[in-house]
Amino acid sequence: MSVPKEHMMPMLDASMKKPSSRIRMIDGIYALILLAGASYAYVNYSAAMGSYGSGTLWGAALGLAFLGWLWPATRVLVAVVAVFSLLTLYQYGLYTPGGDAVGRIKLHDIQEGHFFLTYFLSSPAATMWMVTLFALAMPTYFFGLWRRSEFTLKVGSGLVWSGIAMGFIGFFARWRESYLINFDYGHIPVSNLYEVFVVFSVFTSILYLYYERRYKTRALGGFVMTVVTAALGFLMWYQFAQAANAIEPLVPALKSWWMKIHVPANFIGYGSFAISAMVGVAYLLKEKMGGDGVNDRLPSLTVMDDIMYKSIALGFAFFTIATILGAMWAAEAWGGYWSWDPKETWALIVWLNYAAWLHLRLSKGWRGTAMAWWAVGGLVVTTFAFLGVNMFLSGLHSYGKL
Amino acid sequence: MSDPTNISGQPIPAADSSSAAPVRPIHQVGLTKRLLLWLTSMNLAVTLLVFLAIASVIGTVLKQNESFSSYLDVFGPFWFAVFKNLSLFDVYSATWFVAILLFLVASTSSCVARNAPSFLRDMRSFRLNAQEKSLRGFAHQAEMRTDLTPEALMPRIQAVLSSAGFNSRIKQQSHETLISGRKGSINRIGYVLTHLGIIVILLGGLLDSKMQLKLMDTLGMVKVETANIPVSEVPATSKIPVGGLQAFRGTVNIPEHKWGDVVFIGLKDGYVVQELPFKVFVNKFSIEHYDTGMPKSYMSNVTLTNKKTGAEMTQTIEVNHPIHYMGYNIFQSSFGDGGTKLKMEAWQLNGKAGVAQPIDSAVFDKKNFDFNDQKYRIEFTDFRMYNINPVVGADGLVHQQNYGPSITFKLRNAAGEAIEYQNYFSPITFKDHSYFLSGVKRSIGDQQQFLYIPADQHGSIKTFMAFLATLSDPVKMQAIAAQLIGDAGNATGKEAATSAQLTQAASTSIAQLVGVFVSQGFPAMQARIGSALADRKLSPEATKQAEQASISVVRSVLERAFLDTLTQLGDKQEFTDKDAKFFDDAMDAISALPVYGSPILIQPKSFEQIQSTGLEISRAPGAIWVTIGSIMLVVGIFMGFYIHYRRQWILVKPEGGGARLLVAGSDVRKNIDFDRDFAVFCTELMSATESKPVNGERPT
């Protein structure tokens, strides 16, 4: 599809400046604060972290500095999450001298006995806030879209930002709580289906916000938050019907540094694929309703097509990394980098599916309806790889059993 | 780009086409060339990717590498044969599946071979041969006019290009000047790295696959062994010497304090044995547990000996922490019993009950023994240190309770009939009372059922066995019955002489009833009473009463026998509530004996645990290639997606005192970012060159 002229015209404005790629003062200050925080952690805790842990620490500091330069709003998010997470640590620290483990029941008592922990900062509370905020974001976005209310749409974005902040606060709280229950249980909360659903919701939302800013449109928020809300519906069922939110110790196979990077990389992939599918849905809807000339609530078809491509490309890149990391981990834990275990195989299927999609687009120049349908179908395949395998197939990856 | 048709409908400028080679009509092309064209076609590539994805599903739906007999059970002989011929039970090493992978390698290689040279040439070129006509065919173009002279313009245009990150070249022609800018051309290296990465990964993976072994099997160089026999008995034809396989993944179980120097590689419905250049001696296998009883880590402490040099090395292997030795990788993969030594007692449960005979054996041993003139064969299959089970506690809540160590064994009678038992070493306490548990499984699919034998106050089975012995001794029982009847007679003051005979008869029949109870259970005893009463032709009511009376007499005799047993053991002065409960439990246990299935009870006494560790040992010379290929793939993908390969051309034609500028741009990805960037570029160019859009129109 050639670039329609009417789409290009308004962009060519004499006042238009090249997006700044300069490093500003604030970027430097932010980076210094991050490095100071990392140095503090390193000086005090490097003995407990080991070389991988220290590497991750510095990597995280530099990565966040880069992200802040690329996308300034993340600085606010990082600051909010940092402040409240430290407050959580402080609150728990008041009741657990020396940070000692106190056991499940005592931890529960501590949480009950403190207002902030009960209603806000403990991982169950923060996660419920996240669920509520995300679930409210979807109807808000749709309402704003329907009423053409920029203000309502902005409220939608605000809800998503707040949900992400609560998600991260809950995430870090849970990480700490696992150590407070029993030092042996301590682990980053990306180890079971409950925990990764939280990761999925947060990652999908934050990736969505990136596109929202990049393409200057909030019109797709309702669509993307539909997937997130559906995931959270599952999370709530899983929590209440199966008490899946209990913090359990790790099985030996999961006690590995690889888990910490393999799982998040996977969820950048899953989140991106989910976004591309939902933009695909919006694309198909718009087309059904008459296309660009008729319906102007949604972004132009070209823009949606572009978002689909961008997010599949990003997802594919990270899914590739995740699969490779998974293979390296498998080589260490199971003795072979590829065992054709159902989870692995389905990861490959997802990957091949998007590889085919990318080839048709990059090389044959396919765009439009067929690719939108394919992106939607891709989510079905991805969902099966993510959930279906755990539900219906058994294999080495059986820690995520339903 | 392998396919020059472009559905976007925009004209394809010759200067922008990376597959510039003119394509001849297909019928003029030779066969090899046609084959190559097909092999490098995008249609084939996409078809292969999708086909591979679909083929991969099979192995996730159909459980792989189970035993042939279980497939036969599920699918029946016809479909079993069909599936087996299609290799669906081991899809991922099926010839057709490997063929698809090789096809993909071939297709991708030829694709790279075809595209890479022109891509690399393209990267270096500034495309200064672009003509005005072709520039006007671009989707992104603009035209503008300025009063500055072409000479004055050149440095300004170059400055704009370089500040936007473009390298540029100038070509002076008779009437016009073409400036061509280029950036991000290493995007094309991304393409090459991506696809070479895939090829390297696939070839590395193939190197580590079972391909060589399958070939050796097909050529008859090695024979699959299917019997479950010790390594020493495996024929040489099923053994592969050190270095015989480039790559393999095999497993071996080694008990503590034993060594191994081979691994078993599963193949078809059996295995082959791969010899190793070193010995693995297992010093210790250990499991750490969380407080929930869940395992926290598995580890083996091993000593490795290089067979050639004799050099030794001691190391610990843990899950997620394999060791690397002499080019081999050694992983902790499973564990089991390594022949734990067992001391047991066999107790006779009927006939000469209460007699114990010691048995010494070990897990995996099979032992024949005679007990009370009966022949038995016992086969020990497992020892378990922990048996964590959910139990409803005194508080009504479900708790996890550790039943402690147990042994599992099959007991065969002289006719060869086997029953599987799982017996626990120590008594297990439920709600304050302790029992020895013996789990029974009559056939494989059966639910395990338990016999609960009450433990005495010393935590021993002896009281129960002594009681059982008393009950099984007809002479003793008769004496007890006689004594009881005598006591009752005294109380009523009947004449001793007449009652002696009656007492004799009654006590004989009571002793018989007890005998029936012990050997055949309570219902059988009831039936016996019933049939005895039937002879007397009483009314149904009277029958019922008489029956009840008999049962209660038997019960008092049993109680008396119990008291006598306690007294004999020297344990008891008085009868407590605990004893009453013991008596009731003993009655339940004795009633259950007839369905227990065996006339003897094997009670484990002590053990000396010997575990075995399951190690996986592999040689994977392809792994390094897979790693290299993976790095190429990731780097290539990021370069391909995120480095924008762009060109800008500015054709400057003198016009009047000033000049006319024709601006055109291209981006290989044709994403909408380029719309914006092109517009920004034109805006900057206009301000730098003090030019205006031609015809007062905004350039597009």
Ligand code: HEM
């Ligand atoms: C397992 C097989 C393959 C995989 C995983 C794969 C992967 C990829 C990826 C990730 C890209 C986009 C990223 C980049 O340009 O760096 C790409 C692009 C491309 N691939 Fe493949 N590829 C495979 C096989 C093939 C084959 C067999 C062909 C030949 C027909 C081919 C031709 C192309 C072409 C022409 C492009 C577009 C290059 C461009 O426009 O920049 N690929 N491939």
